[in-house]
């Protein structure tokens with residue numbers, strides 16, 4: 001047994017985040033850890049890696065007890081991890097981030113370095129080479145992106161960089177907290193190959209992810225948490241057909257109709273695609289647009305992220321932008337909300353020049369952006385976050401009723417209303433970010449990866465919410481790696497590759513376009 005947890009407990013006030021969890025991870029295996037949003041997965045990892053103190057229980061890696069050790073000592077015992085909310089040094093280059101990861105490796109290292117300078121230099125060169133190799137291992141072209149500040153890399157690449165940094169520790173146990181979040185199916189497939197490759201080299205892996213296909217496909221065993229307790233532990237087959245697990249994922253009553261956890265097989269996706277086939281959509285560019293983007297070009301220093309993109313959104317439409325990581329989708333949204341300034345081209349929203357207006361003026365004009373990676377106010381309470389979201393609205397009447405409504409939609413936000421938003425789980429923060437976007441009642445809502453980090457049942461809830469506010473008259477521009485879901489609700493969509501629009505059509509057309517299916521829908 002490489003990792004052994006015995007009755008680990010961690011409560012926060014009345015919240016039983018981890019409530020007596022025992023788990024054994026065998027050397028050389030890939031162990032999955034799944035569960036609904038807020039189930040306690042990240043907290044369990046935070047406890048066993050020394051980021052949050054144990055309250056009760058014990059943990060061992062090999063013969064070494066982890067209980068009570070600080071994070072750096074646990075790292076030095078060969079336990080490496082990635083973070084759900086990416087924790088890179090954003091100002092440092094990608095390579096420097098990997099080098100930082102080597103520091104905790106051996107406790108005697110630093111002394112040896114100080115003692116003899118020439119040796120230090122030789123060691124530095126060796127480390128630099130190793131850092132480049134690690135970046136290449138995780139699928140980042142180190143020659144191209146090694147010198148870029150980590151914060152400027154696309155979200156998916158930042159996740160890969162986190163894995164490279166964790167590997168720099170030369171760990172015995174690698175813990176991955178949602179490594180595939182924000183990736184499309186083909187990118188997820190490469191993450192799966194990476195996990196398998198690392199495991200084949202002898203690394204033991206503990207994998208947390210909401211993508212059931214990934215988890216069930218790659219893990220030897222899977223444990224399931226719900227409300228801080230372990231409710232199942234077994235092979236993927238056993239776990240995905242376990243009645244208690246299905247209930248935890250779908251709510252009471254569901255176990256009669258469904259025989260496995262949603263997303264655990266490809267079945268859902270095929271039926272969804274068929275349903276959409278009958279719905280038909282508009283494929284022509286609209287005549288009257290509320291948003292008109294023409295020949296937009298945006299760069300980060302020497303790197304051009306968006307190259308002459310043109311598209312239109314008509315009032316009342318849902319338009320999706322799909323494409324791989326780094327294709328330029330988030331850059332486009334950030335430019336439309338005034339966070340970035342383009343090098344060229346135009347973007348008009350209902351008479352307002354978005355390339356010149358201040359972000360605050362853009363919001364007041366009725367354009368609200370829910371950015372990728374949440375960006376909630378961590379120190380403010382959940383309720384304060386929601387209240388702040390309503391400032392952009394023209395009238396404040398009914399604000400509290402609206403807040404109550406979103407709390408009904410996302411009950412956990414009601415339960416946590418007086419807690420600091422920073423203490424919410426990853427998925428709960430995502431719900432808060434979306435709830436804020438909904439509350440702002442914009443005329444045009446830009447949503448960047450709304451399904452990020454959400455368990456399957458919450459993804460359904462969020463897509464229902466998007467359709468509801470759309471039905472209320474809000475126009476929506478949606479960026480989403482879950483292209484299948486995005487195309488299923490979109491009137492029209494644009495496919496973006498390396499900063500250029502390659503293809504456009506109705507959601508339906510693109511859903512059935514073989515090239516799109518291959519590239520973005522995983523089939």
Ligand SMILES: Nc1ncnc2c1ncn2[C@@H]1O[C@H](COP(=O)(O)OP(=O)(O)OP(=O)(O)O)[C@@H](O)[C@H]1O
Pocket residue numbers: 012015016017035036037038039040041042043044084416419423424425426427428453455
């Ligand atoms: N520091 C804290 N103070 C108060 N409550 C906390 C704190 N940290 C976590 N919680 C609560 O504990 C519960 C478990 O959170 P955790 O982050 O472990 O969930 P998770 O399983 O990782 O969920 P997700 O899939 O959404 O990432 C959540 O309901 C969260 O609100």
Ligand SMILES: [Mg+2]
Pocket residue numbers: 041042043084425426427
């Ligand atoms: Mg988590």
